[in-house]
Amino acid sequence: MLRPLQFLLIVLAGAVAPAYAQLIDLGPWTGAVTPHTAEIRMILTESRLTNLEVSKTKDFARYVTYPQLARKPTHALTMAHFSLSRLESDTSYFYRVKAGRIREYTSIGTFKTLPRAGHPSSFRFAFASGNMTGSEAGVFSEIRFQKPLFFLHLGNALNETELPKDLEGWQNLHDLNYESFTQAELYRSVPLVYTWAGMDHGGAEAHQAYRNYLPHFPLPADQPNESETAADQLNPISQSFSVGRVRFIVLDTQTARTPSDGENPTMLGEWQWHWLESELRAAALTHPIIIIASSVPWHARQAFSGPQDHWGFYPKERARLRAWLKSEQISGVSIVSGNGGVLASNISEGELGNITELQSGIIDLRREPMIGKWSGGHLIPDSTEEFFGIVDIEDKRNEITVTFRGMNQHGFERFQSSFTVPAESK
DSSP states (O other), rough: OOHHHHHHHHHHHHHHSSOOOOOEEEEEEEOOOOSSSSSEEEESSSSOOOEEEESSSOOSSOOEEEEEEOOTTTTOEEEEEEEEOOTTTOOOEEEEEETTEEEEEEEEEEEEEOTTTSOOOEEEEEEEEOTTOOOOOHHHHHOOOOOOOEEEEEEEEOOOOOOOOSSSHHHHHHHHHHSSHHHHHHHSSEEEOOOOOOOOOOSSHHHHHHHSSSSSSSGGGGGGOOOOOTSOOOOOOOOOEETTTEEEEOOOSSTTTOTTTTTSSOHHHHHHHHHHHHHHHHHHHHEEEEEEEEEEEEBBOOOOOOOOOOOOOOOHHHHHHHHHHHHHHHHEEEEOOSSSEEEEEEEEOOOOOOEEEEEEEOOSSSOOOOBBTTOOOOEEOTTOOEEEEEEEEEESSSSSEEEEEEETTSSSSEEEEEEEEEEEOO
């Protein structure tokens, strides 16, 4: 029999002990991170209102609470969406979800805010493309071990023989990726920037699923005061952001693309071309390096026998960008690309209009390699290798060095190239 004092101690312990429960079914995952803001999404085990506790320490000794945003009609009933603000730049944060007195103690997320735009900053990012739906590829774990500031996924993340025709079907495919252990662990600890390629892009339902599931930077084509796109057309998911003195421009190579053998073929469409030119012109004033993210290779040859899914089939548009950069006297432009099947690089010789390209290959979606004009060489994977790219930006104030390392799932460096651009000291 318990003595009165023992019974009292047990009651008091129960009154102050934290309540444990599994609140999260899938996720969480982070994106649209800036120096002072971030977006977080997750799928809860049941539909309920929650809060998010955000702290600079893993023990949550001190934290700030953010409310769950109102669900949109197209959101799943169990989706929770949070928008964080007033964060400190270049700072690591931890977050956990709470419902009433119940806190989630197992699925704790983390991310690091970006350094201030326009200030010299060195950082690392990862990029990759081409994985099977629900892939448990070791690449995702290795990317997490490399501790990049963010992970840029260049598409073909959902690969099915028949793509869905409804919103629920597209959202279910995204769920399969978040159910993957290696992917879930990555997205819980590294912010995601994602654009699609041919196999994970469809009609209006794919667009809606992207906007529901993927945290993203503002989409200029969705802004009524800026968009020239008709209301009944699909808007590109192109977006941009800055990290230190590097500007990233993420293209949508699918939404407005027309067949390469048709009349006036285009990869981007006129709206996105005008947007790209305005982004490049503005970025060149303040950013020594501009990185364009393309889901398909830039330097691949047109006479390629494999999938006709690269810029080589749009030679007029390649020439258009080169000529425009030359006429605008814009240098320091590079492209990171995916879905080419090889680790490769094409290093510009510095002449205006030339563009350096870094190609990450594919993860575990097997396809014929695209052998293009790779001045820095190329590497074809063996039958068991999975590829991704790591890019280190070293800002030395008067110059910026970009080092590209092609890696496999075992953490072995299989390819390397680098280049340096001059930069004004600040």
